[in-house]
Amino acid sequence: MTAVEVRDLRKSYGANKAVDGIDLDIAQGEVFALLGPNGAGKSTTVEILEGHRRRDSGEVRVLGCDPGRATREWRSRLGIVPQTSGDSSELTVREMVRHFAGYHPEPSDPEAVIHAVGLSEKAGVRLGRLSGGQRRRVDVALGIIGRPELLFLDEPTTGFDPEARRRFWKLIEDLSHGGTTILLTTHYLDEAEALADRVAVIARGRILEVNTPGELGGRSAATARVGWLDSGSERGVIETDTPTQVIAELSERFGGEIPELTVTRPSLEDMYLSMIGGPA
Numbered sequence: 001m002t003a004v005e006v007r008d009l010r011k012s013y014g015a016n017k018a019v020d021g022i023d024l025d026i027a028q029g030e031v032f033a034l035l036g037p038n039g040a041g042k043s044t045t046v047e048i049l050e051g052h053r054r055r056d057s058g059e060v061r062v063l064g065c066d067p068g069r070a071t072r073e074w075r076s077r078l079g080i081v082p083q084t085s086g087d088s089s090e091l092t093v094r095e096m097v098r099h100f101a102g103y104h105p106e107p108s109d110p111e112a113v114i115h116a117v118g119l120s121e122k123a124g125v126r127l128g129r130l131s132g133g134q135r136r137r138v139d140v141a142l143g144i145i146g147r148p149e150l151l152f153l154d155e156p157t158t159g160f161d162p163e164a165r166r167r168f169w170k171l172i173e174d175l176s177h178g179g180t181t182i183l184l185t186t187h188y189l190d191e192a193e194a195l196a197d198r199v200a201v202i203a204r205g206r207i208l209e210v211n212t213p214g215e216l217g218g219r220s221a222a223t224a225r226v227g228w229l230d231s232g233s234e235r236g237v238i239e240t241d242t243p244t245q246v247i248a249e250l251s252e253r254f255g256g257e258i259p260e261l262t263v264t265r266p267s268l269e270d271m272y273l274s275m276i277g278g279p280a
């Protein structure tokens with residue numbers, strides 16, 4: 001089943017075409033990432049899908065319903081982690097998560113969710129006393145407490161330390177294995193690569209390509225760079241479509257191990273930057 005279906009979506013702010021004819025199909029259970037530079041139209045698109053912003057035109061179906069005619073029952077099937085976190089509050093982490101659990105018909109256990117986002121030790125601390133990254137983890141907890149069928153994550157790991165990001169990735173993997181559909185926007189290409197089944201690159205309100213992270217921009221077929229330490233301290237580099245053969249030849253030349261051998265292909269970030277016309 002399709003969780004999200006979008007046809008020719010358009011939204012302008014005055015003369016600014018923020019979303020300029022977008023088509024999207026996201027399957028149930030898929031992790032899908034929207035990538036694009038600042039101002040590309042990602043948040044506008046996501047907010048329309050969440051029912052938080054009106055579209056000018058186009059067809060949109062989210063979990064079978066038009067978000068422009070959202071009902072309470074439909075909203076309770078979504079989880080939302082918006083780009084900016086809510087106000088600081090006098091409530092503690094535990095009180096806040098329990099409070100949000102009360103909005104949902106079948107919430108998860110608040111303690112389990114607090115543990116899953118790595119805040120067990122801070123459960124009794126007021127939100128205003130948390131660091132930025134800890135506050136962001138509360139946002140994630142509030143997004144998943146209702147066991148959503150579809151989870152929207154708008155730049156979820158901004159401010160996370162590396163350990164918290166890895167923990168978050170594991171949480172997303174677990175949710176995905178449990179059947180949750182996830183729509184993620186992120187500026188971290190390693191995050192998209194680690195989590196997403198497919199990514200869409202958006203620029204100036206249009207989709208440039210939808211593909212798997214490994215295939216984006218013809219990445220899997222891109223030329224490889226074989227590097228090694230040559231005699232003395234010179235580094236040798238060969239660009240080739242047949243790296244295995246090059247390595248076999250080098251190995252013969254060195255009589256076994258090739259010093260400081262590396263084989264690289266363009267990263268997802270390289271592909272992304274060349275698509276949006278950024279630094280090569």
Ligand SMILES: Nc1ncnc2c1ncn2[C@@H]1O[C@H](COP(=O)(O)OP(=O)(O)OP(=O)(O)O)[C@@H](O)[C@H]1O
Binds near residue numbers: 016018036039042
């Ligand atoms: N409420 C608004 N009123 C007027 N213009 C807006 C509004 N919200 C967004 N825009 C404009 O629409 C365009 C798309 O913005 P949007 O927030 O969707 O981009 P984004 O891809 O999410 O960017 P970022 O990566 O910075 O979050 C931008 O040019 C922005 O200035």
